[in-house]
Amino acid sequence: MKIATWNVNSIRSRLTHALDWLEVSGVDVLCLQETKVVDADFPRSPFEAAGYHLYTFGQKSYNGVALVSRQPLTQVICGFSPVFEAAGSLTEAIQAFDEQKRVISAVAAGVRLVNLYVPNGSSIGSEKYDYKLRWFGVLRQYLELLKAEGRPIAMCGDFNIALEDRDIHNPEGKEAHIMASPLERETLRGILDLGFADAFRKFTQEAGHYSWWDYRTAAFRRDMGWRIDHHYLTPDLYEQAIACTIDKAPRSLPQPSDHTPVIVELDLER
DNA sequence: ATGGCAGTACTATACTGA
Numbered sequence A: 001m002k003i004a005t006w007n008v009n010s011i012r013s014r015l016t017h018a019l020d021w022l023e024v025s026g027v028d029v030l031c032l033q034e035t036k037v038v039d040a041d042f043p044r045s046p047f048e049a050a051g052y053h054l055y056t057f058g059q060k061s062y063n064g065v066a067l068v069s070r071q072p073l074t075q076v077i078c079g080f081s082p083v084f085e086a087a088g089s090l091t092e093a094i095q096a097f098d099e100q101k102r103v104i105s106a107v108a109a110g111v112r113l114v115n116l117y118v119p120n121g122s123s124i125g126s127e128k129y130d131y132k133l134r135w136f137g138v139l140r141q142y143l144e145l146l147k148a149e150g151r152p153i154a155m156c157g158d159f160n161i162a163l164e165d166r167d168i169h170n171p172e173g174k175e176a177h178i179m180a181s182p183l184e185r186e187t188l189r190g191i192l193d194l195g196f197a198d199a200f201r202k203f204t205q206e207a208g209h210y211s212w213w214d215y216r217t218a219a220f221r222r223d224m225g226w227r228i229d230h231h232y233l234t235p236d237l238y239e240q241a242i243a244c245t246i247d248k249a250p251r252s253l254p255q256p257s258d259h260t261p262v263i264v265e266l267d268l269e270r
Numbered sequence B: 001a002t003g004g005c006a007g008t009a010c011t012a013t014a015c016t017g018a
Helices: A015-025 A044-049 A081-086 A092-099 A127-147 A182-192 A235-240
Strands: A002-007 A029-033 A053-057 A065-069 A074-078 A103-108 A111-117 A153-158 A229-233 A241-246 A262-266
Touching: A002 A015, A002 A111, A002 A153, A002 A229, A015 A029, A015 A044, A029 A111, A029 A153, A044 A053, A053 A074, A053 A103, A065 A103, A065 A111, A074 A081, A081 A092, A081 A127, A092 A127, A103 A127, A111 A127, A127 A153, A127 A182, A153 A262, A229 A235, A229 A262, A235 A241
Parallel strands: A002 A029, A111 A153
Antiparallel strands: A002 A262, A029 A065, A053 A065, A074 A103, A103 A111, A153 A229, A241 A262
16 A cells, blocks of 8 residues: 655645646555645545545645545544544644644554644744644644554654754754754654654665755755655554655646655555 | 745735745
C-alpha cells in the first residue's frame, strides 16, 4: 500500500496537478492538506470520474484536509471531537479546535490513517505560536485515544516543523525561526514518543532532502528547502515500510504548490 | 532585519501561509 501526503495550497488551483500525479504515482491513498474549500464546493467529480473515493473536511479560504483513495475507506473521522466524544471526554475547549479543519482520519486495510495539517505558528512567541503548541496538546490526547482502537497507525501530513538540522538547507541560526524552534521540536518529539517513527529516516540519513520550498527568493531553483511533511508510523508499520520517497516533480511544474508529495510504501504482508 | 510570492475574499487591499 502506497500512501502519500501533499499540501496542495488550494485543491481548486492544483486540480490538474493532483489528478495527473495520482495517475503517474499510483498511490492508493493521497492525504491532502490546505484544500481551502468548503466540502460543498470541493471538486469531487473529477476525482470520482477517475475512480477515486473522496473524504473531505474543509473550510472557506483556509486549512482543509481530504483523503483520496482508490478503495473505499471506513471509520472516517473528521476533526478531533468525535474521538473525544466516543471516549466521553469531549469539552468545549477541544471542540473549539475543530473550528479550523486540520484533521481527518480513516481506516484502510486495517491501518488507521491520520492526515494532519499542523498550524503554522506565524512567529515565535505570537498568539498563533501558542495555538500551535496547544494544538499539539490536543493531538497528543487524540492519538492516545486512537491507539486504544488497537490498530496500527500511519500518521502523515504537513507538520510545519523540521525536526532536525539536517532537515533544513541552512540550519544556522534557525532556533529563532518558526518550524525550527527548540520548543516546537521538543513538542513534536513528545508526540513521536507515544510510539511513532519517521518513515523517511528509515531509508535516508543524509541532509538535503526537502518537501517544501518558499515561493519567494527562488528557493526551489536554489534548493533552499525544508523537510516539514512527514510520515510517522507505529512500530508494526515501520517494520513493514519498504520505501519512503519525496517526489520533487510536481514542485517543478508551472504554478506549483510550495510543497511536494512524500510517499511511503508499506508491505502489509511482511 | 526586511521582504520576497501565492491563494482567497473581494474588487483594493488585507490576511494567511512557512
